[in-house]
Amino acid sequence: MRAFKNWLVAVVGATGLSAGSAFADYALNMREGVTATSQANYEIHMIIFWVCVAIGIVVFGAMIYSMIAHRKSKGAVAAQFHESTLMEIVWTVIPIVILISMAIPATKTLLAMEDTSNADMTIKVTGVQWKWKYDYVDGAAEGVSIISSLHPDHNEARLLKTGQTTESLRAQFGDQYLLDVDNPLVIPTGQKIRFLLTAADVIHAWWVPDLGWKKDAIPGFVNEAWTKVDKPGVYRGQCAELCGKDHGFMPIVVVAKDPADYAKWVESQKGAAADAAAAADRVWMKDELIAKGEKVYNTNCAACHQANGAGLPGAFPAIAGSAIANGAAAAHVDTVMNGRAGTAMAAYKSILNDVDMAAVLTFQRNSWGNSGSVIQPADIKAVR
Amino acid sequence: MSHEATHDGHDDHGPAKGLMRWVTTTNHKDIGTLYLLFALVMFFIGGAMAMVIRAELFQPGLQVVDPQFFNSMTTVHALVMIFGAVMPAFTGLANWLIPMQIGAPDMALPRMNNFSFWILPFAFSLLLSTFFMEGGGPAGGWTIYPPLSLQMGDGFPFMIFAIHLAGISSIMGSINVVVTILNMRAPGMTLMKMPLFVWTWLITAYLLIATMPVLAGAVTMLLTDKFAATSFFSAAGGGDPVMYQHIFWFFGHPEVYILILPAFGIVSAIVPTFARKPLFGYSSMVYATASIAFLSFIVWAHHMFTVGMPVVGELFFMYATMMIAVPTGVKVFNWVSTMWKGSMTFETPMLFAIGFIMMFTLGGFSGLMLAIAPADFQYHDTYFVVAHFHYVLVTGAIYSIMAAAYYWLPKWTGNMYDETLGKWHFWISTISVNVLFFPQHFLGLAGMPRRIPDYAVQFADWNMISSIGGFVFGLSQLMFVVVIYKAIKGGKKATDQVWEGATGLEFEQLSSPPPYHSFNEAPVIK
Numbered sequence: 001m002r003a004f005k006n007w008l009v010a011v012v013g014a015t016g017l018s019a020g021s022a023f024a025d026y027a028l029n030m031r032e033g034v035t036a037t038s039q040a041n042y043e044i045h046m047i048i049f050w051v052c053v054a055i056g057i058v059v060f061g062a063m064i065y066s067m068i069a070h071r072k073s074k075g076a077v078a079a080q081f082h083e084s085t086l087m088e089i090v091w092t093v094i095p096i097v098i099l100i101s102m103a104i105p106a107t108k109t110l111l112a113m114e115d116t117s118n119a120d121m122t123i124k125v126t127g128v129q130w131k132w133k134y135d136y137v138d139g140a141a142e143g144v145s146i147i148s149s150l151h152p153d154h155n156e157a158r159l160l161k162t163g164q165t166t167e168s169l170r171a172q173f174g175d176q177y178l179l180d181v182d183n184p185l186v187i188p189t190g191q192k193i194r195f196l197l198t199a200a201d202v203i204h205a206w207w208v209p210d211l212g213w214k215k216d217a218i219p220g221f222v223n224e225a226w227t228k229v230d231k232p233g234v235y236r237g238q239c240a241e242l243c244g245k246d247h248g249f250m251p252i253v254v255v256a257k258d259p260a261d262y263a264k265w266v267e268s269q270k271g272a273a274a275d276a277a278a279a280a281d282r283v284w285m286k287d288e289l290i291a292k293g294e295k296v297y298n299t300n301c302a303a304c305h306q307a308n309g310a311g312l313p314g315a316f317p318a319i320a321g322s323a324i325a326n327g328a329a330a331a332h333v334d335t336v337m338n339g340r341a342g343t344a345m346a347a348y349k350s351i352l353n354d355v356d357m358a359a360v361l362t363f364q365r366n367s368w369g370n371s372g373s374v375i376q377p378a379d380i381k382a383v384r
Numbered sequence: 385m386s387h388e389a390t391h392d393g394h395d396d397h398g399p400a401k402g403l404m405r406w407v408t409t410t411n412h413k414d415i416g417t418l419y420l421l422f423a424l425v426m427f428f429i430g431g432a433m434a435m436v437i438r439a440e441l442f443q444p445g446l447q448v449v450d451p452q453f454f455n456s457m458t459t460v461h462a463l464v465m466i467f468g469a470v471m472p473a474f475t476g477l478a479n480w481l482i483p484m485q486i487g488a489p490d491m492a493l494p495r496m497n498n499f500s501f502w503i504l505p506f507a508f509s510l511l512l513s514t515f516f517m518e519g520g521g522p523a524g525g526w527t528i529y530p531p532l533s534l535q536m537g538d539g540f541p542f543m544i545f546a547i548h549l550a551g552i553s554s555i556m557g558s559i560n561v562v563v564t565i566l567n568m569r570a571p572g573m574t575l576m577k578m579p580l581f582v583w584t585w586l587i588t589a590y591l592l593i594a595t596m597p598v599l600a601g602a603v604t605m606l607l608t609d610k611f612a613a614t615s616f617f618s619a620a621g622g623g624d625p626v627m628y629q630h631i632f633w634f635f636g637h638p639e640v641y642i643l644i645l646p647a648f649g650i651v652s653a654i655v656p657t658f659a660r661k662p663l664f665g666y667s668s669m670v671y672a673t674a675s676i677a678f679l680s681f682i683v684w685a686h687h688m689f690t691v692g693m694p695v696v697g698e699l700f701f702m703y704a705t706m707m708i709a710v711p712t713g714v715k716v717f718n719w720v721s722t723m724w725k726g727s728m729t730f731e732t733p734m735l736f737a738i739g740f741i742m743m744f745t746l747g748g749f750s751g752l753m754l755a756i757a758p759a760d761f762q763y764h765d766t767y768f769v770v771a772h773f774h775y776v777l778v779t780g781a782i783y784s785i786m787a788a789a790y791y792w793l794p795k796w797t798g799n800m801y802d803e804t805l806g807k808w809h810f811w812i813s814t815i816s817v818n819v820l821f822f823p824q825h826f827l828g829l830a831g832m833p834r835r836i837p838d839y840a841v842q843f844a845d846w847n848m849i850s851s852i853g854g855f856v857f858g859l860s861q862l863m864f865v866v867v868i869y870k871a872i873k874g875g876k877k878a879t880d881q882v883w884e885g886a887t888g889l890e891f892e893q894l895s896s897p898p899p900y901h902s903f904n905e906a907p908v909i910k
Contacts, residue, residue, distance in 0.1 A: 026845055027830035030762055038762075045759045052749035059716060059745060066723045067738070071730075072660070078727040082662040091717045092710060099706045102756065107699060109758040114695040157445070158838050164445030166844040177444060177840050197692075202532040203625060205690060205765060209831040213761040216691045218626060219531060220619020223692035240690075240765040240833045242525045244532055245452045248836030314518025314537045315452070341620070344535045 031209050034231050034256075038212025040109045048102060055098075113213060116224045119194030123185070127197070127204025127217035127239065128346055130246035130303060134185045137196070141266045144273065147351060149299045150249045151180040158249060179236040182299070184253035188262035189232050197223040201339075201346040202244060208237030208252055216241055229256040244344065246303050280354040280377040286362065289374065293363025296356045301364075304344065309368040316344065320368035329373050332361055333383060354380040398900050407502070410494035411900065412479045413796075418501050419476025420789075424865070426468030426508065427782075431858050433461035438820075438854035440837055441847050454837035455523035460511065462526035466643065467550045468508050470777065473785045474646040475500075475557045478585050480796065482561060484890040484898065485579045487570025487907040492563040500556035507549035514539025525835065527636070528603065530617040530628050534610050544607045551596040558589035558596075565589075570889075572909030576667065579888055583670050584649030587677045591638045591645070594681075599635040602628060626691055633684035641680045643777060645673060647744075647784030648715055651737045653888070654791050655719050658734035659726025660885035665718040672711035672718075679708050689760045698757050705755040709748070716745055731883070732806035736787035739814050740780060747775030750825065765835075768828025774821045779814075786813075786864065793871050794878035795890055798897035801871040809863040816860060819853030 032042045070076045121139035125132060131149040136142055149155075154177060157164055169177045187193055197206055199217040206225075207214030214237075215225040229235070237252040257265060298307065301319075305311050309320035319325050324332050336357065339347035352360065354377040365372025399405050399414065409415060436457045440448045449457070479497065483490055491497050515521040519537010522528070528543075536543070565586045569578070578586075605616040606628070615621020617628045648669075656663045663669065685693060685701040693701075719741050728734070750772040754763050763769060786809075794800050823846040828834075832843045839847065878896040890898070893907050 026826070027842065028826045030829040031831065041758050041762050044756055045753065045762070048753050048756050048759065052752060056745070056749060059720060060742060062720050063723065063738070063742065066720070066726070067728060067730075070659075070724065070726050070728055072727040073729070076725075076727045078660040079725040080661065081664075081725075082722075083665050083667075084721075087717075087721065088665055088668045088714065092714060095710050095713045099709060103703060103706060106702060106756045106758055110698060110702070111695060113758055113761065114698070160446040160450050162445070164447075166443045166445075166841055166848075169444050170841045170844075173841070175840060175842050178838060179840050202535070203529060207765075207833070209762065214690050214764060215761075218619075218692070220624075221626065221692065237831070238833050238836070242455070242529075242532065242835045244535065245455065245523075247455070248451060248833075248838050312452075314520070 033210040033212045034229055034233065034235065035210070035212050035227050037109075037113050037227065038210060040112065041212045044105055044109050047105065051098060051102065116194050116226045118192065119226055120191040121188075122194045122196060123187070124196045124198070125206050125217060126350070127199035127201075127206065127243065127250075128351055129201050129244050129344065130239070130250040131300075131351075132181075132185075132204075132206070132239075132250065132252060133200075133351055140263065141269060144266070144269045146183045146185060147299075148181045148183050148185060148253070150178065150246075150251055151182055152298065154178055154180055155249070155298075176236070178249060179238070179251045179253070181251055181253045184234070184255045186255045186257060186262065186265050187227075187229065189229055189256050189258050192226055192228045195225045195227070197225065200350070201344070203241050204239050204243045204250070205241035206237075206252060207240040208235050208254055210235040211237075211254070214240045229254075232256050232258050232261070249303075276353055276355060280381060283376060283378070284355075284358070286366070286374050289359045289362040289376075290366055292355070293359035293361070294367075296352065296360040297363050300348070300352070301360065309364070309370075319364050320370065322370075325364050325370045326372050329361075329365075329375055329379070332365065332372065333357075333375065333380065336361060337380075337383065349384070354378075354384075408498070410490075410498050412483050412491045412494070412497065413898070413900065415491075415497050415501050416476045416479030416481075417796075419472045419479060419504075422501070422504055423469045423473035423476060423785075424868075426464050426472065427861070429512070430461050430464035430469055431861065433457045433464065434854065435858050437461065438851040441839070442851040443848060444839055444841050444844050446838055449837070451837045452520060452523055455525075455835065456515070456521035458835055459522045459524060459526055460515075463511060463522070463547075464508070465777075466526065466639075467547070467554075468504070470643050470781050470785070471550075471554060472504060474585075474588070474643075475554075477581075477646065477650070477785070477788055477792075478557070478561055481792065481890065482564055482582055482585060483568070484894060484902060485582050485888055486565060486568065486573050487889050487893075487903050487909065488564060488568035489901060489903050491560050492568055493560045496556050497560055500553045500560065503549050503553040503556075507546045507553065510542045510549070511546035514542050517542070527629075527632055528606065529632075530606060530609065530625055533606060540610060541607060544603045547603050548600055551600050554592050555596050558592040561585055561589040562593070570903070570906040570909055576670070577909065579649070580652035580663065580666070580669055580673075581646065581649030584645040584647075584652075584673050587673050588642050588645045591642050591677055591680065595635040595638045595642075598631060599639075602631040602635065605631075626688075629688050629691060630685065633687045634681070636687065637684040638677070638680040640776075641676055643781045644744075645677065647740065647781050648673060650784045650788045650791075651719060651740050654733050654737040654787055655722050655741075657791075657883050657885040657887070658731060658737075659723050659728050661722060661726040663718070664721035664724075665714070668714055669718055672714040675711040676708060679704065679711070683708065686755060686757075686760075689757050690764050702755060702757040706752070709752050709755075712748055716741060716748075729884075731790075732801070732803060732810055733787045733791035735807065735810040736783050736790060739810065740783040740787060743775055743779030743783065743814075743818075747772055747780055750775065763828065765833055766828035767824040767832045767834055770834050771821050771824035771828060774824070778821070779817055789864075789868065791883075792890075793868065794882045795894075795896050795898070797871050798878055798895075799871050799873075799875035800878050801867050801875065805863055805867050805870075809860060809867060812860040812863070813857060816853045816856035820850055820857050821853070823847075823850045823853075 030045050122137040124135040124137050134146040136144040197215050197217040199219045204217040205214045211227045215223050235254045239250040304316040305319050311318035337349045339345045357380045358375045358377040361375045517538040522543045524533035608614040615623040617623045617625045683705045686705040827846050880895050881891050894902050
């Protein structure tokens with residue numbers, strides 16, 4: 001395999017198509033990953049690959065030999081045989097034997113993969129157009145909740161016709177273009193973590209190749225999966241089920257920390273949660289809310305309603321000048337909190353905390369010529 | 385001979401003149417031509433969309449189209465290629481060939497035949513018109529999974545009705561095929577003497593009749609979910625979004641074989657001709673085709689391994705899927721044995737047929753890999769899958785259609801096509817199609833999901849190579865049009881047998897081109 005890879009890289013490189021230092025990017029094979037599942041899957045992938053190579057050598061070898069030896073231009077005279085029950089039985093039975101020998105390791109791997117019992121901790125993963133929400137259901141970090149969106153720098157770079165090229169993106173982001181988030185999922189090493197996957201709007205799929213699996217996140221359903229990472233590190237992935245316009249822009253970053261670092265991280269999260277709770281109890285200034293709301297808007301709303309609030313005709317309504325953003329607060333709060341059934345508008349109740357919700361609503365009601373009222377975090381708390 | 389005698393005797397009039405000939409025709413050859421030309425037009429429309437996709441994926445960053453439009457390109461590319469290009473092309477071949485191969489004067493239901501064709505232009509006008517509506521064309525993938533598909537704009541009902549119409553057309557075409565084959569064979573043409581193309585189409589027609597109504601049901605439920613407040617597929621209303629996927633793939637997997645079984649029939653006609661040797665294992669080919677058709681109904685959920693099925697279900701669908709390799713293998717082994725100790729020449733149809741066998745087998749290998757459920761948890765929804773189904777559909781189904789076009793074009797037109805140009809078409813297509821699709825295996829394994837308009841830079845190199853292959857492949861198909869045009873216009877006259885080793889009623893008993901009405905008297909089958 002390695003010899004083949006070197007040969008292929010040399011051939012491709014010689015054609016002058018590569019960008020010089022890019023040899024390492026001509027990846028050919030599946031990643032072995034960092035979990036027992038990913039390594040088992042890699043192994044079974046290699047076994048079935050070599051089985052296919054072996055069958056291919058026999059079949060293509062016979063074809064190519066025949067095409068060279070049995071051609072009319074070489075004076076070949078056609079034989080007239082046209083059936084053999086023995087041969088038919090042989091090439092029915094041999095594949096069945098090969099398939100049974102493949103099915104045994106595949107079954108073992110699958111059963112291990114789907115066994116989510118005896119987990120040390122549980123994390124709930126919710127897919128939302130187009131970000132991920134992580135809730136720590138139990139364990140030391142119980143109650144911690146993370147919203148994970150494409151990193152704002154990447155979000156800017158990926159806009160249409162901004163003149164980006166492979167080189168400019170490589171220079172700015174290295175290998176992480178579109179694979180970086182604002183808030184990663186943090187997990188402890190050495191623990192069996194059970195994931196409960198669901199979605200708020202459409203079907204998504206949570207996939208980190210180094211963990212060895214993907215699983216659909218389906219609205220109204222809860223799917224289960226598990227992982228156990230032993231090596232601290234940063235593991236990246238993407239949504240793997242078409243989920244609308246920005247399907248390509250909802251990456252996943254998992255940071256695996258050893259238990260001591262993880263405990264520190266949990267402490268910092270708890271502190272942040274306490275700060276957020278305190279913030280929700282005080283009365284905010286209008287400017288303060290608008291400034292915070294703009295950030296929340298750009299991460300959560302701008303993909304559809306656009307940065308200028310004008311929306312996309314036919315698909316996503318404008319907020320600028322809309323009756324809702326200029327009208328009574330209650331209707332506006334309800335729309336964003338609970339979403340709109342039958343449209344792409346998701347319910348943000350479980351995605352935004354009281355402060356962020358109040359901030360984004362206030363921002364929307366006081367931008368682009370809108371003149372609505374100020375909404376305080378306490379107002380949101382009251383309607384939850 | 386007096387006019388009356390002629391009229392009384394065989395009713396042997398030629399085609400009507402002008403445009404109305406094509407609108408009102410009930411002749412299987414005319415309708416076959418209409419289907420084939422329609423498929424060719426759709427092949428280029430779908431191909432143009434693929435060019436947009438490859439242009440956007442040429443390098444990372446968004447340079448050409450916005451993500452929503454990109455998604456509609458991938459979606460409509462698939463719908464157009466499957467329902468507009470490959471299926472009508474096979475139906476066109478069925479119309480031209482089945483009556484001539486079984487010694488029938490025409491299809492059994494000629495008026496319905498006309499109707500089933502003329503629905504198609506309307507169906508695809510409806511589908512393509514959605515691009516000009518608020519919200520744009522369908523962008524939720526050709527599988528139209530809810531809830532995403534329900535977010536589509538004003539075009540949604542137009543897309544659904546387009547699918548209904550295409551489905552009605554397919555069902556009518558299939559009924560026609562079944563009735564023709566079962567009732568109109570010449571005396572002595574027993575089922576086990578039928579050419580394999582007829583056999584594979586008979587089985588395909590049953591698959592279509594069984595599954596198209598299932599698709600119609602699924603998309604109708606989408607329609608009522610969107611407009612009539614039902615909740616078939618909405619968990620919030622007590623429905624089940626996964627149920628849609630089960631229903632869709634219960635149609636979708638047999639559909640995959642609808643797109644490939646007639647190809648098996650075509651290759652089984654061409655390889656013996658150019659090997660000058662009878663097809664090896666005729667009866668085992670028939671049984672293998674029937675086995676594949678049966679298995680196609682019990683493997684659907686292998687498209688859904690990651691959806692969260694019970695593990696017992698995953699195991700069942702894995703084992704059933706692996707079984708498909710057995711009858712498919714039998715077919716490939718039989719073709720190789722047909723070539724073995726033959727006396728082969730390599731005219732363009734043979735080149736495309738051999739290209740089919742080799743590259744379809746490659747697609748079969750990646751299919752076998754995808755069948756291994758645990759590994760599929762890595763492969764699923766990546767470019768590995770994209771590479772897999774393009775190997776079986778482009779270098780499989782479409783290569784077989786091109787092989788068929790080259791093989792029977794001299795019979796249909798009476799003129800030999802341009803062999804030099806045909807060979808150029810084959811070699812440029814074959815090299816470029818592999819440059820296009822082979823690197824996509826690597827991209828998928830390295831972790832690139834499908835249906836994304838932009839990607840990390842480590843995927844840039846293979847994507848650029850793939851795009852270059854795509855542009856060359858797309859452009860080289862213009863050669864195919866030139867070849868067809870030249871053969872229709874004139875060229876060296878074809879003999880009645882056309883090819884030295886050709887057998888079958890159309891080559892042995894009919895002139896090139898055949899009369900407008902052939903086999904008014906049933907031929908004698910030896």
